[in-house]
Amino acid sequence: MAESILPGNHPRKPALLSSPAKSWTLLLLVFIAVHFAALFSPSLLDDADATHANAAQHMAKSGDWVTLYVNGVRYLEKPPLPYWMVAVDYHLFGYNVFATHLPETLGVLACAILAWLWARRAYGDRAAFYAALGMLTSLGVFLWTRFFIPESILTFFIALALYCFLTGLEDRRPARIYLMYVSLAIAVLAKGLIAPVFFVAAVLPYLIITGEWRKWRQLRLLSGFLLFLAIAAPWHILAGLRNPDQGNPVGNVPTPGHVHGFFYFYFINEHFLRFLGKRYPHDYNKQPFWVFWIGQLAWLFPWSLYFPVVLRRAWRNRRLAWADVRYDASNTLHFLDPRSTAYEAASMAAKVRFRARTGLLLLLYAAFILVFFSISTNQEYYTWPAYFPLLVLTAGALASIEEAPEAGRWIHNRSKWLIGAHAAFAVVGAAAAAALAAGLWSSRNLPYVPDIGTLLAHRGVGDYSLATSHLFDLTGPSFAALRLPAALAAAALLVGPLIAWFLRKRGHALEATVSVAFTAAVFLIAAHLAFVRFEPMLSSRAMADTINRLAAPGDQLILYGDQADGSSVIFYTQKQAFLVNGRSSSMIWGSCYPDVPHIFLEDKDLLGMWGTGPRKFLFVPGESNSHVEELLHGRLYKLQELSDKTLYTDRPL
Template structure:
């Protein structure tokens, strides 16, 4: 017997009370969102590197009212489209300049993704799938991890998925107004992340229309007026940015020089999109994961829901012929669904739902598949495939719910799919026990070590991927670092030991819904523990403490005009610039995101070399010098006894050029 859900059999399983009404389901889902995502908005402080760098761009908008050209530390920052920075700037006016205001749009986009997943899955598969899809969005490891800092992936994912859903249902329901919602959402996605939004949309829709034959209805798609709407929303900022940031001098090739620099149109469209895809962007300050790490990473970022991927793939393969027959409207005869218990209307409704389900699966497969292949070829970061996770989780939730609701999945019956699910959760239980044991060992071996607030002093500095990957610091953990992670490690150990075992036991007893929910709640508790641990890394990952020191000193009379200097790239101490709201001088810092904007003729003179630092140190107003660990010895040899140390945090040191009074 197959476990196909595509044949019209009645559901003989008991409906879980939690799914008896959307209010009950969403009460629990909102509690999960509040515990996992909303509670994590307040700590840690903004991180150095991309997090605070992007926050600076939004801060500049809020302080100056310039909503067209992004600036970081007074230098043009033309790499990114503006939507995330606009949203954060609005938040700054409402909530002040803080981490909550900065990250709120990203977390709300996660909630929006969960809501959209619920509506889409509910129509395609039913209430159980809707609940699973929303719960998966809220409890997947990658989605949580990559909303801990200021990147636009959650915004891109929501608006791009919304565009797909509106276009798809516009075709299915023959409602032209939804096409306009699709084009508008796609334009907003363009403003969130750039040209990959329309590329991903077209790459999914065009083959979908070709396979289903719906391309023949192209006149219904409102292509001309839809394109006008898309351009009306998406084009104005691009045009204004190009006009305000033109070419200067006589730029040659892709490497700018002072006074000779390509303007916005070349830099944004050619350098940041086309050449980045080819791995030839300048400057080359990015990385590409090894192929095995890229593909294995997808399973990690989708965890724990990736546990159910094998059975979902197995089921899709076994039902491929039924799936194919339901794609076209003229391929399924409603008569085959008629039986004495069903009216003609009920049979027709069932046939339409199965077609919607099959077409949803096709569209999401095309969408996720293209994104994964695209970034497997292109340069990539771990979180670039975020939009594909939405589709994969939706498909997994639908397949899992269909298997659990099939008549042969009733308690007491053993099928191939139920064995696969039980095996997957047995594997999860094994992983949980091993992980809990490892955490317990770390806690035991560090039991006599004192608690250290600055965990950075306990970490190795292995520089995996030269810290260009977002997870590089994970590999710096050492045994003694558990002394600073006792509470989150203990919480994670308990969750990983008990949760998977309980879920496995429930699955074996036929309580499939309760088992799946237990897996999700285990993940939720683990993510809460992960955030507690992440907050302990604040001294290492953020320079907020040093910014507070500078703010305290400069609040004193006569110190207001003190100058902040960062040694090296501004990203190393970008949170200092954000929290002090002071433009920093950069010593040997004309690198990475600063290079292109620094070559504009009107760029401020903030770039120094060692000779400039040596000659200005100790003159004029008080100066603060932030020095990362890599430059300690060099700076000490350069300035020697003229350095007055104020603070050292996780191998980062803050100096001043004169004693404090």
């Protein structure tokens, strides 16, 4: 029988966990090294990153805090909170990448703090440390904060609403319940109606399963809902009034002068039809079923290494939870222990109850998100909100295993399941290190090329509509531009997993788990260094700098194709661009309003204006370059070529 860990019989805590200050000193160092240091580079990326930054830039310059605009055109598909935050940053820090990405990076830190608070109450100090460390070192959390999307902000406020719901009911604190409604309203302003859908999908079955629906009066439904509306509704109402229906739109496809207004576009097109895959324009992919589910293991790496042992523990404990009266971090709570007072036994019972209810609520929440997006159209980062509950649950189970005694029936620190997970990590790490070493060796005699875009395959996997499409463009010669990050990643993946495996076999549980996290942290630092090397391909900042250096007041900027392809040029030049054949993608809806600026051109318009009036600067993406050269043959003056993008002017300098 396992030993009891009642007061007075606790095993001594490791020094790192002896106080929150010590734990958070290390956690903040990881946050600064992995996330904060990455705020300053690379420059804003073309596509969604700079497009969203353009909307916030217009807001900061115009003072219009209701309607979003990109390149002078209505951009109605997103709620305003992230743009409000970035617009404030622009007033404080200027128009730069640091100000743009600061809110989402602080969102990661906020998620780590909340994970620490929640896991500490439910599982203890070790689980709290692991939960926060997991938020800071998971691959997906890092990847999906490299560009301007609101997922970390959304994740924090939904998780905060769930925490306030659970603790408000458990502690009978009405203030927490009202904070729940406030958090949920803020989440709506961050991402839209998906926030209350996720919240209700977790809370409603939780109330039914636990019987807590009988406490419905404690949820302050009427006053709480009014508070929710007071925060979430005003912007939606104002946006609807300022962006009404125009003309007599037919169906879901807008035409110039005939377009549905904000209410239809935002609620029907962007929420309901997007879920069904019928949104207009149809510019989103749906990942294959198996790719979607394997992806979740990748985005939660390296903490997904522990999923098998966590699931094994849950399966083994399914009957023991009912058969035994004892049950806490090491499943050894003895309510009849004569050494415990009634108060101590009651406190332990409350902790066990909170732990069990935390597990149920977070499991329902994560499961719904994963199933929802496995059915809906999706991008890789859409499941970001599920990372929080999965990491907290994994941290709680892992801490329970590591704190369990090695005698008895329980899975413990030196279980073959845990050692096997570390052995698998060591094998995968060694294989990855060997692959990186082979790439470095094959490129050892190749010169360093600053523009890595000229070395890539441009395979166009998923037509570049998936966030990870460019990973498939890597070639052997590209390693010549990635020597430092590749070498750093190879060293981390070779050494770190072996150290963790050795420590686990010797019974040093905390040190083994921290070694895994540190391996991930070093790998993520290397990944960021590699990401910076991709700047010439993913961002057009250098071309914007060229225009800013050469342009006189009144000179004109022209983008050929979709504005997203050169959105960083618009941001860094702060010029409104003419768009040739650019009535597409995110520009379609706003371009149909009668008051849209005259910026949408066709080939014949470009021919007519080229070489006349103010100097023209023409940005052309690779897929359109041959067509433009044929169209304007003999009248083009090339200024700069970057990866597959070219910058022209219409007359000699």
